[in-house]
Amino acid sequence: MITKLKSGGYRLHSRKKNPKTGKRRNLGTFKSLAAAKKHERAVQFFKRRG
Numbered sequence: 001m002i003t004k005l006k007s008g009g010y011r012l013h014s015r016k017k018n019p020k021t022g023k024r025r026n027l028g029t030f031k032s033l034a035a036a037k038k039h040e041r042a043v044q045f046f047k048r049r050g
Helices: 033-047
Strands: 002-004 010-017 024-030
Touching: 002 033, 010 033, 024 033
Parallel strands: none
Antiparallel strands: 002 010, 010 024
């Protein structure tokens, strides 16, 4: 899940909320949307690689 920040950057969040805090985990902050999407694909790849 990618959100746009007030500063103009983009942040990648986990899809599930942390039950303890009720917030989503920050998976990285990026200057461009393309960089955030690229990292999201890498995260999905490693998630499936057991």
